[in-house]
Amino acid sequence: xxxxxxxxxxxxxxxxxxxxxxxxxxDGASLYRELVMTRARRPERAGALDDADGEGSGTNPLCGDxxxxxxxxxxxxxVQDARHRTRGCAICAAAxxxxxxxxxxKDAGAFALLERRFGTMLQDGxxxxxxxxxxxxxxxxxxxxxxxxxxxxKCALLPFSAVRxxxxxxxxxxxxxxx
Amino acid sequence: MSxxxxxxRGNPIGDITALRADFPILExxxxxxxLVFLDSAASAQKPVQxxxxxxxxxxxxYANVHRGLHWMSERTTEAYExxxxxxxVLINAPSREEVVFTRNSTEAINLVAHxxxxxxKPGQAVLISEMEHHANIVPWQMLRDRxxxxxxxxxxxxxxxxxxxxxxxxxxxxxxxxxxITHMSNVLGTVTxxxxxxxxxxxxxxxxxxxxxxxxxxxxxxxxxLGADFYVFTGHKLYGPTGIGVLWARRxxxxxxxxxxxxxxxxxxxxxxxxxxxxLPHKFEAGxxxxxxxxxxxxxxxxxxxxxxxxxxxxxxxxxxxxxxRLDGIDGLRVVGRAxxxxxxxxxTMENAHAHDVATLLDRGGIAVRAGNHCAEPLxxxxxxxxxxxxSFGVYNTVEEVDxxxxxxxxxxxxxx
Ligand SMILES: Cc1ncc(COP(=O)(O)O)c(C=O)c1O
Numbered sequence: 001x002x003x004x005x006x007x008x009x010x011x012x013x014x015x016x017x018x019x020x021x022x023x024x025x026x027d028g029a030s031l032y033r034e035l036v037m038t039r040a041r042r043p044e045r046a047g048a049l050d051d052a053d054g055e056g057s058g059t060n061p062l063c064g065d066x067x068x069x070x071x072x073x074x075x076x077x078x079v080q081d082a083r084h085r086t087r088g089c090a091i092c093a094a095a096x097x098x099x100x101x102x103x104x105x106k107d108a109g110a111f112a113l114l115e116r117r118f119g120t121m122l123q124d125g126x127x128x129x130x131x132x133x134x135x136x137x138x139x140x141x142x143x144x145x146x147x148x149x150x151x152x153x154k155c156a157l158l159p160f161s162a163v164r165x166x167x168x169x170x171x172x173x174x175x176x177x178x179x
Numbered sequence: 180m181s182x183x184x185x186x187x188r189g190n191p192i193g194d195i196t197a198l199r200a201d202f203p204i205l206e207x208x209x210x211x212x213x214l215v216f217l218d219s220a221a222s223a224q225k226p227v228q229x230x231x232x233x234x235x236x237x238x239x240x241y242a243n244v245h246r247g248l249h250w251m252s253e254r255t256t257e258a259y260e261x262x263x264x265x266x267x268v269l270i271n272a273p274s275r276e277e278v279v280f281t282r283n284s285t286e287a288i289n290l291v292a293h294x295x296x297x298x299x300k301p302g303q304a305v306l307i308s309e310m311e312h313h314a315n316i317v318p319w320q321m322l323r324d325r326x327x328x329x330x331x332x333x334x335x336x337x338x339x340x341x342x343x344x345x346x347x348x349x350x351x352x353x354x355x356x357x358x359x360i361t362h363m364s365n366v367l368g369t370v371t372x373x374x375x376x377x378x379x380x381x382x383x384x385x386x387x388x389x390x391x392x393x394x395x396x397x398x399x400x401x402x403x404x405l406g407a408d409f410y411v412f413t414g415h416k417l418y419g420p421t422g423i424g425v426l427w428a429r430r431x432x433x434x435x436x437x438x439x440x441x442x443x444x445x446x447x448x449x450x451x452x453x454x455x456x457x458x459l460p461h462k463f464e465a466g467x468x469x470x471x472x473x474x475x476x477x478x479x480x481x482x483x484x485x486x487x488x489x490x491x492x493x494x495x496x497x498x499x500x501x502x503x504x505r506l507d508g509i510d511g512l513r514v515v516g517r518a519x520x521x522x523x524x525x526x527x528t529m530e531n532a533h534a535h536d537v538a539t540l541l542d543r544g545g546i547a548v549r550a551g552n553h554c555a556e557p558l559x560x561x562x563x564x565x566x567x568x569x570x571s572f573g574v575y576n577t578v579e580e581v582d583x584x585x586x587x588x589x590x591x592x593x594x595x596x
Contacts, residue, residue: 063552063566089533089536149539
């Protein structure tokens with residue numbers, strides 16, 4: 001795990017160093033591991049697809065975070081490319097980028113299976129997954145610590161619902177923007 | 180000497196360590212860290228005096244109120260009704276019969292929207308502001324859709340203050356029947372010029388409801404000096420329990436208003452043809468009330484009175500001033516709302532960091548702040564924000580805790596930079 005020095009370094013000359021030290025947050029990083037922060041800061045699948053044949057979006061009414069997703073499928077019905085535009089917290093942004101990665105090569109059925117495994121991981125922790133399921137979840141395993149942050153799980157689930165929608169809605173269709 | 184040390188020496192509420200000992204929860208650790216609780220505006224922690232009063236009632240002195248002729252019921256009725264007197268004194272209401280117990284502020288506002296609202300005529304208007312909590316927006320929208328009244332919204336300025344000129348202009352046609360406005364914003368900390376609002380509204384023939392959910396916690400409130408017609412607050416923010424709130428209204432208004440809910444306790448006589456209503460305030464308290472919670476609220480009022488709301492106000496003003504100074508010193512951190520008159524509620528945003536991420540990282544350090552839209556979505560939209568983080572102070576917070584917050588925010592900033 002990689003923490004910037006700002007987190008691990010000693011507290012500056014505050015008059016209340018003792019209490020400050022006690023409340024320092026070195027383990028706060030477990031959720032914000034490097035892969036999550038990298039994908040949140042520099043998403044690899046940001047943007048729209050001009051030739052999308054699927055479009056979906058979602059909004060979290062509690063925080064106003066929004067995810068828009070565009071998909072293009074090949075003749076075999078499997079997703080060939082996926083892009084997203086996300087305005088949200090680091091967890092939501094990283095999840096959107098990782099989920100856009102993960103949907104490539106899948107159809108709706110395979111994505112539903114991935115979503116079910118991801119749900120199990122959030123509910124019961126990464127340990128609850130079999131080796132095979134861990135492999136299938138891939139980089140999304142980086143969000144496994146969400147298990148310990150129940151109030152933040154919805155941040156990672158928002159991109160899933162947007163992709164699920166994109167798998168059944170064509171661009172410009174009515175209902176395409178419901179969230 | 181550091182600022183913090185200077186502030187510590189002259190603490191307006193005296194021995195803060197002793198005061199903190201009244202709140203057992205402050206001993207708890209969160210994620211292995213001492214709890215730094217900076218979310219009192221959402222709900223305040225409870226002193227042992229409140230906890231004991233409620234448990235004591237359940238252990239030794241409890242029965243239903245207003246009905247039994249037996250000893251336990253009479254004593255419990257005395258305790259319950261005694262709280263009405265405490266509320267009367269707390270807000271300097273003219274009489275105890277004007278104090279109605281509700282479940283919370285939300286129910287109190289819904290009561291007014293339903294009962295006073297039924298007296299408004301189509302074509303009349305209700306005037307609210309841009310900085311209302313959803314509790315002071317949605318009931319009026321529902322009334323609008325039910326009764327064909329108009330809902331007007333007074334804007335706030337960039338600093339987060341009520342735009343009084345625009346407010347007065349919205350009153351000018353004389354069609355506003357009720358102004359419903361917050362006495363203190365739960366997002367910006369702004370304390371509104373309530374007496375001035377009331378004067379302008381009365382001049383235009385409108386009644387005024389003040390949402391005191393935040394204000395009553397942070398400063399002495401005198402409904403007669405303010406000239407208000409309705410004042411509402413909620414017990415759980417005043418160091419009391421959940422499930423108990425207060426509506427105060429002028430007697431002539433309560434007399435003219437039809438009941439809100441029907442049932443036991445609120446009637447004079449009942450036959451299948453018709454019923455008559457009980458005397459004030461019972462006309463508005465249908466069913467068995469929140470007896471234990473009312474007793475808890477009474478203990479909470481005793482508690483804040485024993486400290487003194489003026490001293491609490493001074494203490495929180497010091498914390499707020501110190502916090503603003505510290506937060507202003509953090510690069511990329513922006514305090515939202517710069518009202519000249521404000522209480523101990525501070526919303527802020529951080530460059531490159533989402534409020535939820537900030538709150539999660541602070542939480543890992545044992546620091547509880549709120550993040551989100553704070554039940555004030557229209558205000559967020561007005562400010563062009565989707566969410567903020569919010570630190571709010573209670574009587575038990577210390578300058579040291581403010582420093583912990585600021586130091587931690589500085590680290591969080593480094594993390595997201
Ligand atoms: C200004 C304001 N009004 C109303 C409310 C609603 O209080 P309650 O949920 O107890 O009814 C709150 C609390 O969040 C508030 O801050």
